[in-house]
Amino acid sequence: MPTIITHAYTGMIGASIFTSKVSKLKFWLLSIVCPVIPDFDVIGFKLGIPYANFWGHRGFFHSLAFAFLVAVVATIIVISVQNVFTRKGFGFLFYFWVLTASHGILDAMTSGGLGIALLAPFDNTRYFFPFTPIAVSPIGVSRFFSAWGWRVMKSELLWVWAPLAVVLLCQKSLRVIMRK
Numbered sequence: 001m002p003t004i005i006t007h008a009y010t011g012m013i014g015a016s017i018f019t020s021k022v023s024k025l026k027f028w029l030l031s032i033v034c035p036v037i038p039d040f041d042v043i044g045f046k047l048g049i050p051y052a053n054f055w056g057h058r059g060f061f062h063s064l065a066f067a068f069l070v071a072v073v074a075t076i077i078v079i080s081v082q083n084v085f086t087r088k089g090f091g092f093l094f095y096f097w098v099l100t101a102s103h104g105i106l107d108a109m110t111s112g113g114l115g116i117a118l119l120a121p122f123d124n125t126r127y128f129f130p131f132t133p134i135a136v137s138p139i140g141v142s143r144f145f146s147a148w149g150w151r152v153m154k155s156e157l158l159w160v161w162a163p164l165a166v167v168l169l170c171q172k173s174l175r176v177i178m179r180k
C-alpha cells in the first residue's frame, strides 16, 4: 500500500478541487477518511484471516464494489438519505466512489505484496497494473521509520504527491483565469 498519509492526501486534494457548499466540514472529513478506510482490513491479520482470503488485506475491502458502498454511506452523511437519488446525490456518490476507489487503484501500482481484488465479489483475482512505480509500504509503524520507509516516501512524493499537486494547481489557476 502507499502509506495512509498518501491516501489521506489524495482525499485532501479531492476536497480542494471539488468543494462542497453543503456540510463543508463533513465533506472534508469524509474526503480524507474514505480513501483510508480500505486499509482497516489489516485487522484481518490479527484475526487470523489469511492475506489471500476474500476478506483478507487487499481483498474485498479494496474492491470497486466496496468503494461504492462507502460512497453511499458518505453521501447519506453529507446530504441525507432522501437526496441520494437526485442529481446532486449522484454527483456526491460518484465523487466519493472515485475517491475511495483511488485506494485500490494506487495499491495496484505498488511494487510488492499481493495484488488487489479490484473486481470482487464478481472476480476475486488479485490484480496489479502493468506499471508499478510506487514502492510498497511496510505494514506497521516501527518498520516505517527505516531505509525502506524512506524509499517508499520518495516514490510516493514522485508518483502521487507531485502529480496531484500539479492537478490542483492547474485547476486553481484555471478558476482564477475563468473568473477574469
Ligand SMILES: [Zn+2]
Residues within 6 Å of the ligand: 001, 002, 038, 039, 058, 062, 103, 107
Ligand atoms: Zn491498501
